[in-house]
Amino acid sequence: MQLTEAKATVKPIDCSHYIEGQYVKASNENTFENVNPATEEVLGVVAKGGKEDVDQAVGVARKALKGEWGNMPTKQRSQILRKIGDLILERKSELATLESLDTGKPLWLANKVDIDRAANNFHFFADYMTSMGTESYQQDDVAIHYAVRRPVGVVGLINPWNLPLFLMTWKLAPALAAGNTAVMKPSEETPMTATVLAEICKEAGVPDGVVNMVHGFGDAGAAISSHEDVDAIAFTGETVTGSEIMKSAAPTLKKLSFEMGGKNPNIIFADADMDDVIDTTMRSSFINQGEVCLCGSRIYVERSAYDEFLERFAAKTKELKVGDPFDDTTNVGALISEEHYKKVLGYLDIAKEEGGTFLTGGKAAEGFDKGYFVEPTIITGLGKDSRCVNEEIFGPVVTVVPFDEEEEVLEQVNDTHYGLAASLWTSNIKRATRLSAQIETGIVWVNTWFLRDLRTPFGGMKHSGIGREGGMHSFDFYSELTNITVKM
Numbered sequence: 001m002q003l004t005e006a007k008a009t010v011k012p013i014d015c016s017h018y019i020e021g022q023y024v025k026a027s028n029e030n031t032f033e034n035v036n037p038a039t040e041e042v043l044g045v046v047a048k049g050g051k052e053d054v055d056q057a058v059g060v061a062r063k064a065l066k067g068e069w070g071n072m073p074t075k076q077r078s079q080i081l082r083k084i085g086d087l088i089l090e091r092k093s094e095l096a097t098l099e100s101l102d103t104g105k106p107l108w109l110a111n112k113v114d115i116d117r118a119a120n121n122f123h124f125f126a127d128y129m130t131s132m133g134t135e136s137y138q139q140d141d142v143a144i145h146y147a148v149r150r151p152v153g154v155v156g157l158i159n160p161w162n163l164p165l166f167l168m169t170w171k172l173a174p175a176l177a178a179g180n181t182a183v184m185k186p187s188e189e190t191p192m193t194a195t196v197l198a199e200i201c202k203e204a205g206v207p208d209g210v211v212n213m214v215h216g217f218g219d220a221g222a223a224i225s226s227h228e229d230v231d232a233i234a235f236t237g238e239t240v241t242g243s244e245i246m247k248s249a250a251p252t253l254k255k256l257s258f259e260m261g262g263k264n265p266n267i268i269f270a271d272a273d274m275d276d277v278i279d280t281t282m283r284s285s286f287i288n289q290g291e292v293c294l295c296g297s298r299i300y301v302e303r304s305a306y307d308e309f310l311e312r313f314a315a316k317t318k319e320l321k322v323g324d325p326f327d328d329t330t331n332v333g334a335l336i337s338e339e340h341y342k343k344v345l346g347y348l349d350i351a352k353e354e355g356g357t358f359l360t361g362g363k364a365a366e367g368f369d370k371g372y373f374v375e376p377t378i379i380t381g382l383g384k385d386s387r388c389v390n391e392e393i394f395g396p397v398v399t400v401v402p403f404d405e406e407e408e409v410l411e412q413v414n415d416t417h418y419g420l421a422a423s424l425w426t427s428n429i430k431r432a433t434r435l436s437a438q439i440e441t442g443i444v445w446v447n448t449w450f451l452r453d454l455r456t457p458f459g460g461m462k463h464s465g466i467g468r469e470g471g472m473h474s475f476d477f478y479s480e481l482t483n484i485t486v487k488m
């Protein structure tokens with residue numbers, strides 16, 4: 001389907017909660033408006049959930065643990081997960097269009113990355129769950145010990161707006177694979193694709209009550225994270241929110257998995273393949289408007305390559321087209337909301353006050369009466385204490401800093417509360433392995449960025465995360481192990 005055709009045929013939807021297999025209004029019938037960040041038009045209304053809705057959804061999810069789902073053979077559950085993935089692909093064009101309308105991201109990107117990844121999350125865990133083993137040990141002739149897995153119970157899945165379907169499926173698929181029931185809380189900014197996902201789950205054969213969804217703001221999320229009948233919370237979003245969730249979950253001692261903010265460094269040595277560096281840095285800086293927690297927003301370049309890097313990086317950045325998410329030549333779409341747009345522009349003001357130089361951008365994109373468009377921005381000349389170098393901006397804004405020595409760059413890279421991901425560029429394998437082991441992040445990509453294998457541990461250290469997702473790490477989070485010891 002051509003992009004313009006998709007825009008014409010796929011209509012935005014109003015979003016209701018989804019409880020016990022039915023779309024329902026908020027118990028008090030409250031709603032809020034969902035706004036398209038590229039046009040500022042109202043896309044529709046969304047049920048505004050609160051404690052009562054969460055109580056209902058959690059109650060239903062708890063009941064469903066004991067029902068058909070709890071007793072379903074692994075193979076049958078795996079087939080349902082596979083079917084969900086298939087149905088996501090069948091509805092790819094519709095889902096991608098809704099995702100682009102909700103987020104302001106280019107439609108081609110939603111098609112190419114978000115929706116395929118969402119389907120793949122289900123396909124991956126459908127396969128993985130059938131081949132999972134557990135530990136067993138023979139203790140001489142004394143005993144055999146073996147572990148069995150069981151679901152954690154009711155899990156709350158709380159998500160942000162940057163990769164809405166992709167991140168919801170990254171949590172829901174392993175949660176279901178491990179036999180849990182779920183209450184999803186999509187971001188208030190991006191409610192549409194999760195709403196469709198609920199219907200897809202039903203069509204694929206998920207029994208009513210297993211997958212539930214409450215829309216709304218932080219108070220709806222807090223009602224989930226503090227609920228005594230929710231056993232675990234998987235959250236992606238801002239670090240401060242993670243801290244709030246931890247507090248509200250503390251009285252009921254929930255299991256927590258947090259994937260939070262980042263200020264990820266790209267470290268570029270002069271011996272790296274500069275063509276590859278430039279192409280990849282373009283993606284790691286500006287893909288999805290820089291609104292990916294993995295984006296490399298602090299770029300450190302060895303001084304002997306600094307000028308060449310800046311010249312080539314700035315030239316390519318100036319070629320980027322900012323604009324209509326439905327135009328397939330658009331590289332950078334709209335930021336998520338007016339609030340976030342103001343936050344990003346505020347950081348550009350800070351960069352000016354801090355004495356930074358804008359090699360590109362530095363302001364709102366011109367030529368738009370409506371929508372939250374910011375020019376891709378490269379800032380140089382900032383010191384290591386600069387707020388723009390240290391704080392998560394989460395937009396199409398990067399800082400570039402030269403370095404001379406390995407130790408010097410390592411110190412700067414690690415001098416942060418964040419610890420999500422790093423991208424290290426060098427053709428010296430000894431240096432790559434030496435440095436990778438010292439960089440304080442959960443992920444280090446060497447000569448690449450965002451190359452994912454869903455079996456690998458994914459997540460951050462320090463204030464960027466708690467726990468890891470992916471493969472067995474997801475299973476460990478979404479299940480409880482019971483060790484059984486049989487005396488011989």
Ligand SMILES: NC(=O)C1=CN([C@@H]2O[C@H](COP(=O)(O)OP(=O)(O)OC[C@H]3O[C@@H](n4cnc5c(N)ncnc54)[C@H](O)[C@@H]3O)[C@@H](O)[C@H]2O)C=CC1
Nearest residue numbers: 159160186187217218221222237238241244260261293394
């Ligand atoms: N993965 C990441 O690193 C991401 C980081 N961000 C950063 O966070 C900033 C704000 O983005 P938001 O989506 O508003 O992130 P957020 O962390 O405020 O919200 C994420 C989710 O948590 C919910 N929530 C908010 N307060 C809550 C509470 N007290 N208890 C339970 N749930 C709560 C929200 O309703 C939403 O569903 C961005 O400007 C960006 O800097 C945003 C998206 C992803």
Ligand SMILES: O=C(O)/C=C/C=C(\O)C(=O)O
Nearest residue numbers: 162236259292293294452
């Ligand atoms: O799982 C991935 O590959 C990517 C995850 C990205 C985020 O969690 C994010 O941007 O928030």
